[in-house]
Amino acid sequence: MYVEDDYLMLSGIQHFLFCKRQWALIHIEQIWSENIYTSQGQIIHQKVDQPFIKEKRRGLILSRAMDVSSCQLGLSGTLDLIEFHKAEEGVELENRSGKWQPVIVEYKRGKKKKYAYDEVQLMAQGICIEENLSIKLDYGYLYYQQTDTRERVDFTQDLRNLTIKSAQEMHDYYRRKYIPPAEYFKNCRLCSIYEECRPRLTKKSKNIQRYIYGAEL
Incomplete structure (x- = not known):
């Protein structure tokens, strides 16, 4: 378990799995530059991350830019979108009657990747919600802007284990101020x-x- 002062950026776990050196240069050395791809990603998230916009439809509530954290992972961040579906096995929400099942949707600029970088980030978000709302989540979604597809991600034990291991390794690198060699x-x-x-x-x-x-x- 980690204390709040030691929390790292949740979104960084995707960078860490993609390239540990990139993550270390950004989060340890504080090196950052923009290019067309990072700019496109920011535009997409600016459209989604509107914390004061909440939509309610029949049996569905959409909440954007929810802040979450996990003391197990030592990570904190902001969700793009979380859907609350009316369901008997869900959680109670303030000023809402009944119970609601949360489903996370993470937005990505490109297309589905060969490796599980995005899935681990989504799983980390899921662990945060599980801790924050005291509920177990079975799946979430990744929305890819380039292909306009919404991919379901099952929260398997293998994915949970990879997420926990990756978060632990991130904290180890950060504690040691370790910058991996280039590849x-x-x-x-x-x-x-x-x-x-x-x-x-x-x-x-x-x-x-x-x-x-x-x-x-």
């Missing part, structure tokens, strides 16, 4: 902090020496 991948140039990271130069010390001296040492 170069084909998508590195799409990263907003590519220039600050310089993965081609920092991947191996021998490569840096070649760059400086122009010869094999």
